Amino acid sequence: MSEVKLPPGYHQGIARPYYTSSPIPAVVGRAVLGNIDRFCLFSLLAVGVLVRLYKLPYPSEVVFDEVNFGSYIHEYFHGRFFIDVHPPLIKLLYYWCAILFGYDGEFEFSHVDEKYDQNVPYVALRLVSATCGLVTIPVTYLILRHNYCGPVSALFGSFLVLIENSMVTQSRFFFLDSPLILFTAVTMLGFSMARNSTAFSGRWHANWLLTGVFLGLACSSKSSGLLTYGWIGILAFLQLWTVLGDLEVSDFGWWKHLVARIVYLVGVPFTIYLAAFSLHFHALPNVGPGAGPMTPQFKATFKDYDTxxxxxxxxxxxxxxxxxxxxxxxxxxxxxxxxxxxxxxxxxxxxxxxxxxxxxxxxxxxxxxxxxxxxxxxxxxxxxxxxxxxxxxxxxxxxxxxxxxxxxxxxxxxxxxxxxxxxxxxxxxxxxxxxxxxxxxxxxxxxxxxxxxxxxxxxxxxxxxxxxxxxxxxxxxxxxxxxxxxxxxxxxxxxxxxxxxxxxxxxxxxxxxxxxxxxxxxxxxxxxxxxxxxxVMWMFNKGMGGSHEYGSRPEAWPFLIRGTNYYSTDARVKTADEPGSHIYYFGNLAIYYFGVMAILFIGLKQVFYLINHLNPFMLPNETTNVSMFYQATMETILGYVVHYQPYFMMERELFLHHYLPAIYFCILTVTYFVEYQISKRKLFGYILVGVIGGLSLGCFVYFSPLIYGTDWSREACREAKWIGSWDFDCRTYKK
Known part of the structure; x- marks a missing residue:
């Protein structure tokens, strides 16, 4: 009888109940996938292929940051040393892909809007990024299922990821962000599965290894991957604190937990990070345009630098x-x-x-x-x-x-x-x-x-x-x-x-x-x-000042004050009968605003929830749904803050796409809130699914010409400027 009255995660001790770090059976049981989950995953992938791969070869010109990552491919091909603010893993992946599909090293990616020639496998390069964006969708579904969400909520959250305008746009070009989001998502999935596994079992070790590997991949892909590392580090510390108060875990057992996390969350990621730079140095044996800031000792290691x-x-x-x-x-x-x-x-x-x-x-x-x-x-x-x-x-x-x-x-x-x-x-x-x-x-x-x-x-x-x-x-x-x-x-x-x-x-x-x-x-x-x-990377990052026409500051990102112009036919000479085309990096208005409202509202609820749980004389009277809602949203709100707040301290030029990892955490937070409402007020929860999903889909369809570069009328473009600061160029289109 006493076990029934205990809140989720609590066991009865000799003198008092205590919180245990063992997996909650109800959470583990609900994470088991059934036929409906397989159908949802298949449907998400099928629709995702259409959404993420549609018109992928267009435009056949260099788009925005493709000029940078393409130039790095060119330098890798010739083995010329360069410096970038980001770790090299994804750049190396793009280089290997380019070699595999026949890049001959002649095309230099010298400027934006430059026409690709037939020896540049730009579609294959974009396909790498698009595939990462596509795989993120089912991974999101699995994350939600392992955090006590039902199939409806998991399908809803994954659908938001599928149609989020900025995620779709960013995954269509060979940038760093889509692989980073995928690695972050799989890291989160591994962490959730490890929490739901019996400590020191084979599955537990496998899940922690999965977490460490993809955490290392995230850190080796982009400098903001270190924010993911900080987020997981905080969660791991909180886990160890919980294990420390678990009366079922001995002192020796706690040290085993600590050592395991050091191995999987420090040793494995750092090994991958070192390996990425080892490959980077090996691929660049010759002096190049980035050698200037390096010391003479470093330059002396180049094969062709005898001077x-x-x-x-x-x-x-x-x-x-x-x-x-x-x-x-x-x-x-x-x-x-x-x-x-x-x-x-x-x-x-x-x-x-x-x-x-x-x-x-x-x-x-x-x-x-x-x-x-x-x-x-x-x-x-x-x-x-x-x-x-x-x-x-x-x-x-x-x-x-x-x-x-x-x-x-x-x-x-x-x-x-x-x-x-x-x-x-x-x-x-x-x-x-x-x-x-x-x-x-x-x-x-x-x-x-x-x-x-x-x-x-x-x-x-x-x-x-x-x-x-x-x-x-x-x-x-x-x-x-x-x-x-x-x-x-x-x-x-x-x-x-x-x-x-x-x-x-x-x-x-x-x-x-x-x-x-x-x-x-x-x-x-x-x-x-x-x-x-x-x-040198750190100094290079600090020195990235200047002013860009489409730069923006972090305080504007949650409210979509403005986006970034990626491509416009107005920037080049076109024939009289050629339709206008404009690609503008821009978020889904509904998802962005619902996301920031969810973060603020649930963040306030978390404060009162924490205060209530600080009372040592009272056990929380809550169901598994409530307990998991607060645990899951604590993790996602923390992830949002860790991936967003540091940009306020940066003086370098920033863009809206730096907000992309944070908006992913927003989507998860909104989904957990919807699942919470379904568990308490089913009708209201389903209404939320319909309203948020419908508005998000409407924003995606309405602004799709800015994602795919499809034709639009000048009048429709002007009418789409719901906020005065939106500066996509309607002159691109015909009257």
Missing amino acids: IRKEPVEVVYGSTVTLKHNEVGKYLHSHPFNYKTGSKEQQVTLYSYHTDYNNEWEIHPKTKRTDMRLFDQVNPIKNGDVVRLFHKATGKFLHVNNVRPPITEKDYANEVSCNGTRDLLGDINYEFKIHILDKKPHSKNNLPNIKLRATESVFQLFHQGTRCSLVAHQGKLPGWAFGQNEVLCINQPTIPNTLWYVEYNSHPMLDKDQSSERVNLGGLTFWKKFVEYQK
Whole structure:
């Protein structure tokens, strides 16, 4: 009798009832699939094939981010190193698919709207993404069934995923998001099945392994996969806390639970993550456009980059050098364009492309010498020497002005520019004192602390005229300076921003003298390459500023304030009788608004539910339906917050598609709410299914021309602008 009165998940102890971590029999039993489930899964797949694969070859031009991921395929084909803010797994998958279906490496994906040629298997590439989107639909059904949803609710939730406009649009092109959503969904499915399995059984281990594998795939596909990792990590911690209070689990048993989760949720994902980068490095053995920010030791591992291994290590007067910032990883750079503010003299910036001639500087003494004396003699540069830096491309010297720089308009900051000519006589405003502070780890002795040595000495440049140090930082200059990093001179700056080293070094006398010492960078293990690449990825992500025409901020995403233009025939020349076509990344209005309302309403209910359950003297009086509703929605609301809130802290350019994982959690939350209503008020629950499903289907059909690029009238397009900020271009269509 007492067992009947106990809430779901509770067992009767000697003195009191206690909560157990064992699977709830009613939940396990309801997750068993029957014939109706098989029919639902088959129906979802059949309709999903029609919805997700319809007009997949259209358009036959490069669409939006296909220009980026296509260019990565091109670099993989030629083995040229590049850097992206995202891990490489899906990019590698697209590359292997392209090779399998006959890509010949000629098409360069140079710009959006470029016409694909016959040697680019773009349909096969899009099919990879579309298949991931298609498989996500039945996976969603299984997730819902393993979280105490009946077939009707599970079918309803999966149907919302099937027709959600932004998910359909994103799955039609070879982007990263559809594979990421699939990996996140399977991770969630594995976690749910593991929770419903008997601890340490074969099925339990298999489900945790499934969770760990797909968690690793998610983390290896896109940087936002780390948010999924954080979400699962929080849930795993809460599980361990529950197990800790389970009187049926011994102390040793709890440690077994902990070790198992470390193996499956740390060891397995991290192994997959490392393997993805190992494949990435192996596929890119040659130097490429992304090599600039990497250290000389990293560059020395490229097969075709002998320059750095053959250069002289000793830096002397007359040497041509590139100066690399030790913290930002970019090169001191100038070009024949002037500042729009301050002195209006020639700009000095940081630039990441390592082979640009505008990165090269000659080191001159503070007193003027003839070229013959500079290039026919070998005079080492020592710690404490005062030098001038001559910009070879423009014939001007590095200079500091006592005016405020463009971004850092502070009294202690001075503008850095280029001015003067090669005939310039001694002037203290063109003089910099070399102050060597440290040496690189690969240095063999203490010489780098005494004399300036390429790739080894880490130094400051102290301006003699204004008594400030040359610094650089992550801040970007405006468009008139091409968005390059600001260089300035500051009194008493933070030391890391003042540190430089010589990467490239050349001098006529030393280049010809084969007996002169050469740079010795040693080897670089995979682990060191991996760590360095992670740091550069992080810096690259932080530096993705700028402004995009269709960029948006997170606060606008739940309300669909605006979308993103992916493709428009108006952007190219078309024949007079050609119908207009426009593909606009845009969410399903009904699903977005019902989703955010569900998150807010159920989130508030969760607060009161938690407060009620904090009472240690009262057992919760609830059914399995209620218990599972609050458990499932706690997980999905947490998933929504974890996949959405971090974007508010990002300063980089963002787009509506960054909200895609969060909207997936919205759909699950809405579905759990519908199941909860069906269990309590069946008629009302079914009405909700009809209303939400009908409105969602209506939004999908009504805005389908923006998904598939089908013909539309200009008048219908204008009428579809229900919110004034929606900016899809109706001029694309005929009148």
